Amino acid sequence: MANMPSSIVLVGAGKMGGAMLQGWLSLGLNGASATVIDPYPSAELNALAARHGVRINPPEGSVSAPEVVLLAIKPQTLDAAAPDIGKLVGPDTLVVSIMAGKTIANIASRIPSARAVVRAMPNTPAAVGRGITGAAASAAVTPAQRETAAALLSAIGRFEWVPTEDLIDAVTAVSGSGPAYVFLLAECMAKAGVAAGLPPDLAERLARATVEGAGELMWRDATTGPAQLRKNVTSPGGTTAAALDVLMGPDGLEPLMTRAIAAAKQRGRDLSG
Ligand SMILES: NC(=O)c1ccc[n+]([C@@H]2O[C@H](COP(=O)([O-])OP(=O)(O)OC[C@H]3O[C@@H](n4cnc5c(N)ncnc54)[C@H](OP(=O)(O)O)[C@@H]3O)[C@@H](O)[C@H]2O)c1
The missing domain is CATH 1.10.3730.10 (ProC C-terminal domain-like)
Known part of the structure; x- marks a missing residue:
């Protein structure tokens, strides 16, 4: 599929992260380009990863500066996870977050290496590929990175950019x-x-x-x-x-x-x- 990244690390593969990984793979993402970090991957996720050659929890330091790091952990776990995520993020890495309520400024303050950040709000019909996601991008996000983010987030349904981050609260309230x-x-x-x-x-x-x-x-x-x-x-x-x-x-x-x-x-x- 067009605009899929050459390397992506998914941090948190629960309900949302797992649905996204499934969507990317069904759209043709090469499993070898994906890495999952999740302390307790489900049996279903392990099976999916094995079928497609996705790496799960590789040794620390073996993955760095991927094209995209996608954060699908619970917002309350960000503080604890941030130091490890920070080690992954390179100067050209796009960070895409679906964490509810975590602003771009908040993510950048916890993960100082994160410059290009997209904050997205999906919804639960994503589980059946019928979600709608609204997203806003930080100023450092390039046009090519916007296309990559849109391609990744479109794998779970429809996708819309919002012009300013403050509108994410309205997206949350509607969809x-x-x-x-x-x-x-x-x-x-x-x-x-x-x-x-x-x-x-x-x-x-x-x-x-x-x-x-x-x-x-x-x-x-x-x-x-x-x-x-x-x-x-x-x-x-x-x-x-x-x-x-x-x-x-x-x-x-x-x-x-x-x-x-x-x-x-x-x-x-x-x-x-
Ligand atoms: N579900 C929705 O409808 C919805 C809608 C919009 C936005 N979101 C956002 O999507 C995010 C994920 O939600 P979800 O419903 O998919 O939650 P979830 O099912 O609990 O998934 C989160 C996953 O992250 C794992 N995890 C915890 N700490 C981690 C760490 N340090 N590193 C890597 N992985 C870690 C969890 O493992 P354990 O289970 O073992 O802790 C779990 O597998 C949340 O931030 C939420 O705000 C969800």
């Missing part, structure tokens, strides 16, 4: 935390279905399949916006229109979602450091 809002929507639809007389298990299956199917329609038809897709299924005076009159009223979903996302953005800002 990072967003899957939970959609799950809640399915929960609420199921509960409302029960209130309308359906048995609970049937209401849940109907709500769940509706969210799955509507999501799939949006995914497949990326050129038609959600507002148009909604209009396409709303006949004037019909049943959908009756529900939308409630959902789109003054106390409807939009003001509620605006408040919810503002709260998540503020929380992200409070937790950043």
Whole structure:
């Protein structure tokens, strides 16, 4: 695949890091160009690495200054891991972080050798290749490094650059935390279905399949916006229109979602450091 790095070290191969490695390998990354550092690699990861010739936990000092170091450890483990990561990072190494809440300045202060840093925020549908990742780059990141970062992060779904790092809190609030809002929507639809007389298990299956199917329609038809897709299924005076009159009223979903996302953005800002 174009723009894949010639050498990459993945630090932390849990849920997110493991999904990314799988994505890179399925897109054609040469396993021999990848190294994984993770204290307790899962059996699944060991098997994947063995199949593709990916090195896991090589002796200290045997890998240095790769083209990319991708940090997929938990944010709270950064302080402990930083000295070892610092030894890996060379002057031309691109550091890509998916750690929630860790700013570019914070990463650079913990890892002084890190100059070119991309801070990215993926979301959990990455586990099935349907994530969306928003990212911001430090001033030292070159155009070629931006393309490499975009290629790596696109392996778990869609990818978007944001113009300034402060917008990462808004990305977190919309798409990072967003899957939970959609799950809640399915929960609420199921509960409302029960209130309308359906048995609970049937209401849940109907709500769940509706969210799955509507999501799939949006995914497949990326050129038609959600507002148009909604209009396409709303006949004037019909049943959908009756529900939308409630959902789109003054106390409807939009003001509620605006408040919810503002709260998540503020929380992200409070937790950043
Ligand atoms: N999951 C999400 O939806 C999501 C969304 C956006 C961003 N993120 C970010 O993605 C990052 C990873 O999340 P995750 O859900 O994949 O977490 P995870 O499953 O816990 O993965 C983290 C991995 O890093 C390993 N690790 C711990 N200390 C390490 C060290 N010093 N060197 C190398 N590896 C080390 C952990 O090993 P042990 O398990 O043995 O400790 C674990 O395998 C987090 O920073 C999170 O903020 C996650």
